[in-house]
Amino acid sequence: MVEIWTNQILQGVLLGGLYALFAIGLSLSVGVMRFVNIAHGDLIVMISFVLLSLTGGLGLPTLAAVAIVIPISFVGGYLLQRLLLQRVLGKDVLSIILVTFGLSIVIQNALQGVYGADIRKVGGGAIETATIPLSGNINVGVLPLVIFISATLLIWLLDLLLYRSRIGARIRAVSDSVATADLVGLRSARIYAIAMAIVGATMAISAGFMAIWTNFDPTSGPSRLLIAFEAVVLGGLGNLWGTLIGGIIIGVAQAVGAQFDAAWQVLAGHIVFLAIFLTRPQGLFPKY
Amino acid sequence: MTHFLTTSYSVFVGRLLLACGIVFLATGPFLLDASGMQVMTEFMLMLVLALMWNLLAGYADIVTIGQHAFVGVGAYAFFGFLVFGEWNPYLSVLMAGAVAMLLAVPVMVIIFRLRTAYLAVGSWVVAETLMLCAGKLSAFGGGSGISMPVSAVKQFGARIGERYAHIYWLALVLLAVVFISTWLLMRSAVGLGLTAMRDNEDGAGAVGVNLTRSRVLCFLWTAPFLGLAGALITLQKLRVAPPASFSITEWTVYIIFIVLIGGVGSFEGPVIGGIVFFLLREYLAEVGVWHFIVLGPISIVIILIEPRGLWGLLRRFVPGDLIPVSYTPSALKGTKTEKARSLAASTSDVLSQS
Numbered sequence: 001m002v003e004i005w006t007n008q009i010l011q012g013v014l015l016g017g018l019y020a021l022f023a024i025g026l027s028l029s030v031g032v033m034r035f036v037n038i039a040h041g042d043l044i045v046m047i048s049f050v051l052l053s054l055t056g057g058l059g060l061p062t063l064a065a066v067a068i069v070i071p072i073s074f075v076g077g078y079l080l081q082r083l084l085l086q087r088v089l090g091k092d093v094l095s096i097i098l099v100t101f102g103l104s105i106v107i108q109n110a111l112q113g114v115y116g117a118d119i120r121k122v123g124g125g126a127i128e129t130a131t132i133p134l135s136g137n138i139n140v141g142v143l144p145l146v147i148f149i150s151a152t153l154l155i156w157l158l159d160l161l162l163y164r165s166r167i168g169a170r171i172r173a174v175s176d177s178v179a180t181a182d183l184v185g186l187r188s189a190r191i192y193a194i195a196m197a198i199v200g201a202t203m204a205i206s207a208g209f210m211a212i213w214t215n216f217d218p219t220s221g222p223s224r225l226l227i228a229f230e231a232v233v234l235g236g237l238g239n240l241w242g243t244l245i246g247g248i249i250i251g252v253a254q255a256v257g258a259q260f261d262a263a264w265q266v267l268a269g270h271i272v273f274l275a276i277f278l279t280r281p282q283g284l285f286p287k288y
Numbered sequence: 289m290t291h292f293l294t295t296s297y298s299v300f301v302g303r304l305l306l307a308c309g310i311v312f313l314a315t316g317p318f319l320l321d322a323s324g325m326q327v328m329t330e331f332m333l334m335l336v337l338a339l340m341w342n343l344l345a346g347y348a349d350i351v352t353i354g355q356h357a358f359v360g361v362g363a364y365a366f367f368g369f370l371v372f373g374e375w376n377p378y379l380s381v382l383m384a385g386a387v388a389m390l391l392a393v394p395v396m397v398i399i400f401r402l403r404t405a406y407l408a409v410g411s412w413v414v415a416e417t418l419m420l421c422a423g424k425l426s427a428f429g430g431g432s433g434i435s436m437p438v439s440a441v442k443q444f445g446a447r448i449g450e451r452y453a454h455i456y457w458l459a460l461v462l463l464a465v466v467f468i469s470t471w472l473l474m475r476s477a478v479g480l481g482l483t484a485m486r487d488n489e490d491g492a493g494a495v496g497v498n499l500t501r502s503r504v505l506c507f508l509w510t511a512p513f514l515g516l517a518g519a520l521i522t523l524q525k526l527r528v529a530p531p532a533s534f535s536i537t538e539w540t541v542y543i544i545f546i547v548l549i550g551g552v553g554s555f556e557g558p559v560i561g562g563i564v565f566f567l568l569r570e571y572l573a574e575v576g577v578w579h580f581i582v583l584g585p586i587s588i589v590i591i592l593i594e595p596r597g598l599w600g601l602l603r604r605f606v607p608g609d610l611i612p613v614s615y616t617p618s619a620l621k622g623t624k625t626e627k628a629r630s631l632a633a634s635t636s637d638v639l640s641q642s
Contacts, residue, residue, distance in 0.1 A: 035405055036355070036409055047513050088592070094351055094595070098588075099409075102587045102591075103584070106542060109578070109581050151543075169353070222412075225409070226413055226416060229413065230413065233406070267417065267421065267424070270413060270420065272441070273413065277398065277401070278398060
């Protein structure tokens with residue numbers, strides 16, 4: 001009995017690593033640009049479909065496909081911010097919500113038009129089924145472990161980038177006050193675009209792992225967005241390590257819920273989020 | 289020569305068109321066949337949803353992506369009271385509104401802790417949670433839903449044509465109540481505050497508009513109407529199911545497009561948007577998913593160019609509102625021209641001195 005629950009919680013923590021990966025990009029755009037990109041989940045799903053084309057259509061190995069997609073997403077993020085989001089960032093809040101919402105609808109339906117509504121998955125090779133036996137009946141999958149470690153590493157790197165590098169200092173300056181940053185000669189539009197490019201790269205990484213580990217279809221973006229949003233809010237806005245904890249909480253809640261009844265998995269995550277949010281609306285580790 | 293649009297005739301013509309529309313709606317069942325009646329019923333219900341979303345997003349600055357939650361809750365409540373409770377059919381419809389309003393209180397407690405885009409996504413989380421919960425109700429057929437029993441359906445008319453006309457009248461009454469009551473709300477002191485909030489929220493707060501109270505009022509105002517619309521939608525579809533009754537596409541995405549295209553933050557906007565949307569839909573229905581791919585960029589371009597939509601575009605020329613929600617300040621009215629002149633003169637004096 002104890003073993004079942006320990007196993008379930010352990011799997012939940014590892015699942016939380018994937019959720020944290022979804023949420024890192026959102027956490028950055030929330031913390032730096034102070035807006036919620038409603039198309040976040042759909043952009044991740046779109047990149048997964050690109051990976052599907054590269055691996056399935058062109059026959060590239062998955063790792064090579066991810067390596068190609070990361071720089072493309074970096075540039076894509078830069079252009080998205082520069083050409084579209086920057087135009088509405090200064091306007092009222094309604095505009096930025098509706099532009100990203102419109103983008104989300106367009107991506108979902110374009111994917112459906114191009115790829116059809118089928119549920120897809122990208123093959124990852126031997127790593128998918130490899131496990132490490134811990135004790136008794138508790139096994140840890142290699143892939144989930146790799147994902148969890150990658151999430152932790154990525155957060156550590158981004159934390160270093162934001163708080164220990166020149167560009168990080170600039171990003172934080174613009175984030176604190178656009179007007180003041182412009183006054184001391186920073187080009188805020190460009191710095192925002194660089195931040196969004198970094199978000200794009202994190203999206204590509206999470207898309208790569210998501211495509212191997214879980215099924216996806218053109219309409220799975222919103223559910224990814226909601227989970228990412230919950231992880232970000234639970235962890236506290238703008239706190240990257242908090243986002244990891246938030247992701248783990250959602251992951252464990254889902255795993256424990258699924259242990260009661262498989263149909264309760266997603267609902268359990270939402271309910272735990274709402275319960276914690278009601279008692280701590282500022283998140284567990286608020287930065288601001 | 290002044291352009292036609294810039295004269296007050298344009299306002300007159302606009303109001304005439306509006307009046308024609310009202311007459312058309314009021315005589316619908318006598319003019320239309322069954323399928324026409326169904327489309328018009330759907331149009332009226334979508335217009336109710338659009339008016340409500342516009343009240344929240346356009347005035348009270350509450351942009352929700354979770355409006356479908358209350359539609360779905362209304363649908364399930366109506367079904368429960370009518371089929372399981374065997375209540376009077378009209379009472380069941382009203383109870384859908386009451387349940388939606390009751391539920392609005394806890395939902396508000398949750399999402400009002402968030403602001404702006406966080407509130408938008410937060411309302412989506414709440415709607416998703418409610419939809420998943422509805423899927424756990426085994427009496428309502430769980431995740432796959434349940435059809436209305438024939439005996440319950442027949443209470444609204446034994447023959448199909450009769451029933452369609454019946455639902456049409458119910459939808460028309462709902463639309464009329466929503467339209468007139470919301471118009472009166474906008475004409476009241478609260479509405480004046482809401483208009484001020486639309487134009488400048490900080491300014492409105494500074495001159496004494498109670499922002500929180502206005503938001504709470506608007507949210508509680510919309511919930512029962514959304515629930516009532518949900519009940520009538522169920523009557524049209526004759527079944528409840530989580531993904532259909534809580535359809536984000538139909539009750540939120542389409543509604544956002546309608547309000548956005550017509551013009552957010554005006555009374556005319558949702559009406560114009562609704563008409564344009566239904567005309568577009570007739571032509572775009574054949575192209576499947578691609579109609580979203582058309583609607584999406586249109587709405588993004590609208591936000592970039594004219595955030596107040598088609599009505600905002602027209603309103604640059606048309607000198608007045610078709611549906612007047614604001615008062616002309618009494619100091620500027622014809623009978624008090626002298627007073628206005630002296631007021632204006634003294635104001636310019638003050639300005640020139642400073």
